[in-house]
Each structure stands twice: as C-alpha cells, then as structure tokens.
Amino acid sequence: MSYQWDFGLVWHYAPLLGTGIEYTLGLTVVTSVIGMVIGTCLALCQQSRMWFISVPLGMVSEVFRCTPSLVQLIWCYYALPIVLGITLSPMSAALLALSIYGGVFYGEIFRAGLRSIDPGQWDGARALGMTSWTMMRRVILPQVLRRMVGPMVSQTVLQLKNTSLVSVVTVPDLVYQGQMVASATYRPLEVYTTIAILYFLILFPLTQLSRLLERRWA
DSSP states (O other): OOOOOOOHHHHTTHHHHHHHHHHHHHHHHHHHHHHHHHHHHHHHHHTOSOHHHHHHHHHHHHHHHTSOHHHHHHIIIIIHHHHTOOOOOHHHHHHHHHHHHHHHHHHHHHHHHHHTSOHHHHHHHHHTTOOHHHHIIIIIHHHHHHHHHHHHHHHHHHHHHHGGGGGGGTOOOHHHHHHHHHHHHSOHHHHHHHHHHHHHHHHHHHHHHHHHHHHHTO
8 A cells, every 4th residue: 555644634633623522422421311311201101001101102212213313313403494493503403313312212221121120029019018109219220220231331332423423414523523624634544543543442441331330230
C-alpha cells in the first residue's frame, strides 16, 4: 500500500472530537434513564389484566421493536411537523426517538425478569397478606433487579451505539464531528479510524462490566 497515514491532522481537531464525545455520552445517559422509566411503565402496564391497556401498549411496543431506530429518528424529525404539526429541534427529536426505542427494549428486559420469578413466590407473598406494592418491593423486585443488571448494561451499550445515528439530523455527536473533521482535512481514513478507537475505548469497559455482573449474579 502506498497510502501514507497521518494522524497529526486529526490531533489538531481533538477539542472538536471531545465535544462530540460529550454529546454522545450525554445522549446515552439521558436516553437510557428515560428509557428505563418508559420500559418499567410499559412492563408493568403490559402485566395488567385490563386488556384495553395491555393490548394497545403491546402493539405499540411491537411497532418500535420491529422498525429500525434510524427510521424512527428520521420520522420524528421530519414527519411529526407534517402529521401533528409538532416541530422538534434535532436534539429533541434524537432524545424522543432514542428514549422510546430504548424504552421498549428495557421494558422487554423488565417484563422477562418479572416472568422469570416462580409463581409460588407471588402466591406466597399474597398468602402473607402483603399488598401489591409491598410484595413487589420486598419479594419480587430484589430478585428481578439482580437478573436484569447484565441485560440492562448490554442494552445501554446498544443505546450508546445508537447515538451514532443522530448525526443524520445534525446533532453534533462524535460521528457528526468526525464528518466535519474529515471534510476539513480530507483524511477520512484517519478520522474514522480515530472515531472507531474512541468508541472502542468507551464501550469495551461497559461490555466487560456486563459480563462480570452476569457471572457474579448468575
């Protein structure tokens, strides 16, 4: 190969890439927290015996699970102003789309955790006269949370990866900043190699944490 690699030019744009990392991590934290709240509500509502609550929410969950997050992001940004007359900023559209998308999958993790609890434990808690809230807080949730930690961390890793899509609506995340640097330096190989390394340095510790927690609490 005759190509001469030169990462020196990329280094001059380190502050710009640093800003992109801040946006990426910020989006990950915010959408993960909101997604966990949405997921918990979805899982609890889908456990409801009232079909007019559980069935529509189940259908909505399937729609979001079976469509790509990129399509949802573009739809939120470009279609909502036309369909509902709601105009969102690029950041608002990114937060909305990624939070709901993540929330659906967090909800499935939580729902699977609830279903993994032996029915006898539910019956035993009711036999002791516990209210639904007390039973959930003292008997069910402590076991569910231990089983959910590994999958939750894995989903958060996927959530961070999905933030790379927000560059299509001009949110200045790491990928968007990389595009700007590549346009300015005409060195796309060096720029995107640097971005890949940065993502690896962020994600690798999280994936190892997920495996550690799964082994510890298996």
